[in-house]
Amino acid sequence: MQDVTITINGDIVTGTIDERTLLLDFIRDVAGKTGTHNGCLEARCGCCSVEVEGDIVKSCNVLALQVAGRSVTTIEGLSKERLRPVEHVTSQSLAGMYAPLEAMGADVNDLHPVQVAFHQCHALQCGFCTPGMVMVMKNYLEENPEPTRDDVRTAIAGNLCRCTGYQHIVDAGMMAAETMRSQPDNSRPAPARPAHDH
Amino acid sequence: MTQAPARPVASGVAAKLVGQSVPRKEDLALLTGTARFIDDIRLPGMVYAKILRSEVAHARVRSVDTSTALTMPGVLDAMCGADLVGKVKPWGDLMQDLLVGDHTPFAVDKVLYHGQELAAVVASSRYEALDALEKIEVDLDQLKAYVDPEEAIAPGAGLIQEGITYEFGDGNIFDRYKVRIGDIDVAEEEADVVVRQRFTTNRQAGAALDPHGCIADFDSFTGVLTIYSSTQSIYMVRDVLADVLQMPRNKVRVIIPEVGAGFGSKAQIFPYEVIAAIFSMRLGRPVHLVLTRKEIFQSGTARNGQVRYAELMCKRDGTITGYRDYIIHNTGAMSVWGNQVLHIGTNVGMLPYPIPNIRVDGDIVHTNTTPGGALRGFGIPQMIWAKEQLVDMAAAELGLSALEIRSRNVVRPEVFPFRTPMGHVIDSTTIYDCLQKSAEAIGFEEHTAHPTPYEGIGLAVSMKYTSCRHPSFDTDQSAVRLRLETDGTVTIYSSDVTHGQGHATMLSQIVADVLGVGFEKITLAQPDSLNSPFGLGTYASRGAAVLGTACRMAAERLRERLLTIAAHVLDADIASLEMSNDRVYIARLPDSGLYLEILAGIVAYRTHQLPPGFEPSLEATATYDTPTEREGADGSGNLSVTYSGAAHAARVRVDPETGLIRIVDYVMAHDTGVVINPLVVEGQHQGGFLMGMGMALGEDYLYDDEGRLLNASFKNYLAPTATDMPELDHNFEIPAPSLTIPGGQKGAGESGTGPVPAAVGNAVFNASGVRFTSLPITPEKMLLALREKERQGLSVFRFPDDMPDFTGPRTHAEWPEPDLSESVDFDWDSFDEIEDLELDDLGDVDGAP
């Protein structure tokens, strides 16, 4: 057993763990962030993808010890402000089309453009692959703001989805790329939080 | 809290939501990581169970010893098959006519497939449980394994399932299936062309990324067993589990977490659910049991493989007059659904042709392989793979194009409903138009006139049931309970699990339209057997048609109730009232009226304002059981309430150097009736296509001679990736609203899968001259075939089964009787001799020249 500290979405998280603990399990069990999923544990499905200081890592393929002291972003780190309390449930004033994000007290600006595009393009069905897919897409688009559809396909070739046939995911990638190009300053670093032990 | 902003008063009538691509309400939780899947649930005091699975496929169990494992650190309990004999009831088909108790939590006397449960441990942590598994001592006596279903029913084959008496089968034949429509002999005699071919299909996994798993939580004081399970059907799990454990059904509570897809592979109960339940009952603690990817491949069920000796009879003008088939249906070592897959897949797979003469015999066969199960398409892709290739073969002999022969035959009645000889009641369809559209969009005529070398076009059409009265499961019902809450919001209760289909959105669209309540005010409760109305579950593409209808009925009942109250309060005539914008109002005064929350408040808190004697209830329930029929003795029957149509056209390119097959264009033209949410339906078709493409070009279970599954991993199980897929932007909907379903909708979930392998197979033939008869069509097979074709100097040929003059057995009656007496006293130490014996006999069986 060993003490390990990893910064996750800006929170400093310390845990006493079995040396065999995967980064995936650290995120899920020590930090309590279960949005990062285990779909295979053999580095094939991409459901567990997270960012470690700007690089995409399949967290089932890395020991927690290997990223000790470093900073990790998970799906929960992309939309922190969504947690703002809901003040009012609107009535149906939206004759015609409905915009659920607004109605649930979260506006589009609370979500990362990749999340918004996934929602608008119906790029998720069961949603199990989605967190990994979104993390990979975000990371890719930050470095490649003007991809072709084939580029987007190649970027997510390490992530499996059994539901969508990928078509709407590629659509969402293209839409998100466009939004991100038009608002280059969408990277909102998460504010540091006081450290707490788990 | 800040003051809530003044409520804007909407004027006029809100637009209807059915038919619009409303973005899904389930997305937010899934996109941000707050959704809780089975592996995300943590209960206080939860402990972890792990299963030890057999490393061999067929063996007698001499002993399983958990005593050392029990002494390992952190281990709380362990058990194996022998521990449970007489304590739990075996299960199998839940359904009447088919009470086969072939499923047990663990192998007891015999292991039947690689990966079958042998023992399990539960420990404080996953690591401790895994360490303890290694200390379980297992003594097995390996037997000859049967992977090939034809080998399993050849004379002299050893028995796989022993000690079970099948009512209609014998030996390794678990059940038999037959269809007798018209007179096939006359059809054959009078046919101008008969095409015949043996076709085989592969085993495919659902491979939903969210693992199969559960958490069982038994309260030893109340005796309530709560089980959170990643399943498609709560009542199937509850009823079987309660029966297996001999508990009252209201003491078994099944709750659904977020379910990350299933595709049919979670539409049944599994041993792990029973194992977790028993551990929890023995320990009084919550027990977590989530399977690994390898375990899911091994035991999470796979598509039933088939061997089909199929024949199609046609007149000179292309009219299809007869279909004959002898099917060997490989359902694995055991199967809850295997039997049904053959019945339904074959019955519905006859569509979209109203074939007048049909004779089918099927043997449903056990092998030492992964249990067969439901998987997207449910037998239809297998049937279409054979039949639609025969159609192309017949067209070639008749000098017709693939489009001409299909245009002549697809069901296109002048009046609906129309009953086909097979018994399907077609209440509406645009399959003919879908066919024309798909051919046009792929450039069929253009390609036929100017073919490009190594590029080919293939067509295939199918129709998919969108509800199902299973032959041994005489019901097709779903239910919805709606509750108007006291603030004017609405809650939907249903037991049909949404796992990617978007039930919350789809049902809310229906409710919003009927009640005039805001979409955002409607919530779908997670299925929970303690308070959800009884329904069968989510499978058979039933969601839109059956659940959607139950929901519409419940909403209409609630509407009726609310209108009655409003009429009383407003002192108005009920016929003059409308509902929209969260209000009931007098039609000519759309800006006035009573808000739903006021009406709810009256029912809940001010009942003196109700009409005299009016029952103060805010709920309405409806159960919809479809007007479908049971399968007749001749195999005919209308098993589905309505049928979705799918006409697909594929354009493929074959690389003769590498054997690589690339789908460069793919057109899907569908009839899904009234489409509730176009974007969601399009997503279903695209996802359905992915499953079909995986089946056509790469996914398969690979076994060695001893029945070991070699590719239980995404490493070598070839699930399609984004780069394998063509752009799927050639989608067309040509709706023919169902006349039976009140809202006109049809199911969408599986119609995208059915035609894919056949369309690809036909396109590959068109491109390369090779008619593939077995799935999947891999680059290796393509290279082999091209080389063989060249060696034989042929321009077209069939591969690997080239048997145009097939004359083998066409019914099980022509099959040599299995010698049961010999298999019962089988001398397991000398199975080598038997093996030789089979090989001799197999020659006749195959009918190969």
Ligand code: FES
């Ligand atoms: S869980 Fe890490 S790649 Fe599948």
Ligand code: FES
């Ligand atoms: S949405 Fe289900 S796996 Fe991608």
